[in-house]
Amino acid sequence: MELPLVLEQKFQTLLQRYPIKRSALVPMALYAQDVFGYVNDDLIAEIARRIDLSPLHVNETLAYYSMIRRKPAGKHHVQVCTNVSCMLRGGNQIYDFVRKKLEISHKEVTADGMFSLEEVECIGACTGAPAMQINYDFYENLTQRSTDQLLDALDKGSRPARTQPTSGAVHERHPAEVPVISRLFGVPDSHKLDVYLQHDGYKGLERALKELTPDQVVEEVKKSNLRGRGGAGFPTGMKWSFVPKDPGKTKYILCNADESEPGTCKDRPLMEMAPHQLIEGVVIAGRAVEAHRGYIYIRGEYRYVLEIVDAAIEEAYARGYLGKNILGSGFDFDLTTHTGAGAYECGEESALMESLEGKRGYPRIRPPFPAVVGLYGAPTVINNVETLSAVPSILHRGAEWYSSLGSAKNGGTRLFCISGHVNRPGIYELPMGFNLKRMLEEVAGGISRGRKLKAVIPGGSSCPLLKAEEIDLPMDFDSLAKAGSMLGSGGVVVIDEGTCMVDLARRIMHFYAHESCGWCIPCREGTAWLRKMLDRFHSGGGRREDIALIGELSKNMLGRTFCPLGDAAALPTISIVKKWPHEFEAHLAGNCPYQPAEALTAVFG
Numbered sequence: 001m002e003l004p005l006v007l008e009q010k011f012q013t014l015l016q017r018y019p020i021k022r023s024a025l026v027p028m029a030l031y032a033q034d035v036f037g038y039v040n041d042d043l044i045a046e047i048a049r050r051i052d053l054s055p056l057h058v059n060e061t062l063a064y065y066s067m068i069r070r071k072p073a074g075k076h077h078v079q080v081c082t083n084v085s086c087m088l089r090g091g092n093q094i095y096d097f098v099r100k101k102l103e104i105s106h107k108e109v110t111a112d113g114m115f116s117l118e119e120v121e122c123i124g125a126c127t128g129a130p131a132m133q134i135n136y137d138f139y140e141n142l143t144q145r146s147t148d149q150l151l152d153a154l155d156k157g158s159r160p161a162r163t164q165p166t167s168g169a170v171h172e173r174h175p176a177e178v179p180v181i182s183r184l185f186g187v188p189d190s191h192k193l194d195v196y197l198q199h200d201g202y203k204g205l206e207r208a209l210k211e212l213t214p215d216q217v218v219e220e221v222k223k224s225n226l227r228g229r230g231g232a233g234f235p236t237g238m239k240w241s242f243v244p245k246d247p248g249k250t251k252y253i254l255c256n257a258d259e260s261e262p263g264t265c266k267d268r269p270l271m272e273m274a275p276h277q278l279i280e281g282v283v284i285a286g287r288a289v290e291a292h293r294g295y296i297y298i299r300g301e302y303r304y305v306l307e308i309v310d311a312a313i314e315e316a317y318a319r320g321y322l323g324k325n326i327l328g329s330g331f332d333f334d335l336t337t338h339t340g341a342g343a344y345e346c347g348e349e350s351a352l353m354e355s356l357e358g359k360r361g362y363p364r365i366r367p368p369f370p371a372v373v374g375l376y377g378a379p380t381v382i383n384n385v386e387t388l389s390a391v392p393s394i395l396h397r398g399a400e401w402y403s404s405l406g407s408a409k410n411g412g413t414r415l416f417c418i419s420g421h422v423n424r425p426g427i428y429e430l431p432m433g434f435n436l437k438r439m440l441e442e443v444a445g446g447i448s449r450g451r452k453l454k455a456v457i458p459g460g461s462s463c464p465l466l467k468a469e470e471i472d473l474p475m476d477f478d479s480l481a482k483a484g485s486m487l488g489s490g491g492v493v494v495i496d497e498g499t500c501m502v503d504l505a506r507r508i509m510h511f512y513a514h515e516s517c518g519w520c521i522p523c524r525e526g527t528a529w530l531r532k533m534l535d536r537f538h539s540g541g542g543r544r545e546d547i548a549l550i551g552e553l554s555k556n557m558l559g560r561t562f563c564p565l566g567d568a569a570a571l572p573t574i575s576i577v578k579k580w581p582h583e584f585e586a587h588l589a590g591n592c593p594y595q596p597a598e599a600l601t602a603v604f605g
């Protein structure tokens with residue numbers, strides 16, 4: 001099959017990028033889809049030929065990834081998010097509006113081929129909710145009016161500018177903020193190397209290469225009390241110390257930029273506005289464990305971010321911060337990006353490695369852990385974007401300084417993505433241990449529409465919910481664990497008194513049932529059953545015994561799967577049934593007092 005030149009060149013680059021050809025499979029398919037609109041049988045055969053796999057295997061792998069289409073979409077593929085943060089701010093109404101305006105439903109195409117529509121899971125624009133993507137462009141803080149204008153403009157042939165990071169993702173700084181990793185947010189051209197160098201860029205790497213041994217770099221990160229920002233809060237320096245000390249062995253640094261946990265949207269601005277900070281963090285991690293190769297795995301939806309990071313990597317190579325003999329130190333490091341194609345599960349570290357190897361993103365059995373047997377069977381450090389972005393400042397300004405910014409055993413600052421029913425949703429960099437009540441009242445401007453607070457999801461939709469009276473606590477990993485929840489990935493979703501908790505539980509379970517990879521039976525069957533039961537309950541067909549059954553079914557999923565996605569589905573559900581049983585009772589009695597998740601556009605539009 002003859003390919004357009006631009007795609008041919010892309011395929012050639014991708015095939016040289018990895019130690020095995022199969023790793024290029026998913027990116028090849030996504031780029032082919034960008035050119036042809038979908039992946040047809042001829043393209044499958046062509047990709048299969050180039051990576052020495054059967055078309056059957058290619059097809060079977062690609063069927064796993066929700067962004068890969070086997071049928072044509074419209075010229076403008078409209079993807080409306082209705083996940084929790086968007087649902088709370090009118091995402092369902094935006095979806096309905098688009099459906100009626102275009103006269104098509106989920107996964108349908110208009111007769112003229114101009115538009116197609118899809119209701120999608122979290123796109124990582126939670127603080128700009130309600131949000132949608134049209135092709136790869138993000139549009140945030142939507143109202144029915146702005147949506148209407150947007151679709152009309154596209155229909156007339158123009159392409160409205162995507163939402164700028166300054167609206168929705170970034171806001172006026174609050175006095176309580178301590179900008180360390182977000183210090184470049186809002187600075188013009190902050191993605192460029194020269195601007196980064198004016199803001200202490202690459203000084204941490206210089207110290208790591210010229211003044212410290214690899215072991216000393218690990219010690220410095222250990223002393224900083226930096227803990228993983230991807231969700232579990234594992235101490236970063238300790239993770240690095242598990243990598244076998246064998247300088248001759250191939251090892252990898254993997255940056256997890258799959259950011260798909262509902263409520264979480266901080267890795268996108270970090271990569272968009274400070275890509276060199278991340279690159280520096282990855283190279284320092286390489287120096288610490290004596291690895292010489294790294295990959296940044298970016299979720300497929302973040303295409304424009306991938307291009308920004310690619311350009312920054314190119315600049316770093318050109319100026320000697322990547323490649324051979326970095327800063328004259330004798331240390332070599334190569335770095336490339338890799339794109340996913342739509343799968344929350346691929347954010348789970350072992351599934352991410354499978355995906356990068358060109359397979360379906362199924363989790364691996366552990367042990368062995370990635371530090372010993374990871375990507376391509378080699379020792380691998382995997383860290384979140386935010387974790388790695390914190391490393392340059394630690395190396396530059398010292399572990400004690402960084403540690404002292406936070407609370408005991410929880411060093412530094414973190415980006416809190418505050419979304420939902422607050423007056424000032426946004427991404428705020430606050431010290432670890434900052435009080436949650438103050439965060440909502442002072443930083444995020446209090447509960448919108450003068451309503452009362454009902455619940456908070458403190459760290460992304462996988463976390464048990466807190467009631468309004470439980471939020472006077474420090475936001476760090478240990479305090480949240482003590483309170484029976486988790487700090488997770490920093491996605492603070494705020495829920496007011498007008499929200500139906502059965503509806504919320506139902507929406508959360510829809511996400512996990514959609515995203516369960518199906519590998520482990522308790523997760524595959526459990527999430528599907530819970531979704532059915534919660535739907536039935538919400539629509540008034542629940543039975544009294546279902547209340548206990550929902551809780552029991554969820555508990556039976558805990559700890560019974562290869563990865564924690566089953567737990568992630570069960571934990572919020574258990575907390576909702578336990579803390580708001582009366583709302584389930586009200587549904588039984590047929591008198592749920594709440595309206596379906598309301599559009600806030602009248603207020604925020």
Ligand SMILES: Cc1cc2nc3c(=O)[nH]c(=O)nc-3n(C[C@H](O)[C@H](O)[C@H](O)COP(=O)(O)O)c2cc1C
Binds near residue numbers: 232259261563
């Ligand atoms: C289902 C699932 C999805 C996950 N998604 C992400 C993700 O999108 N980004 C991320 O950094 N970590 C994610 N994680 C956590 C990773 O498995 C891993 O713990 C993390 O990348 C380690 O980096 P850290 O130590 O810097 O936090 C996910 C975990 C699970 C179980």
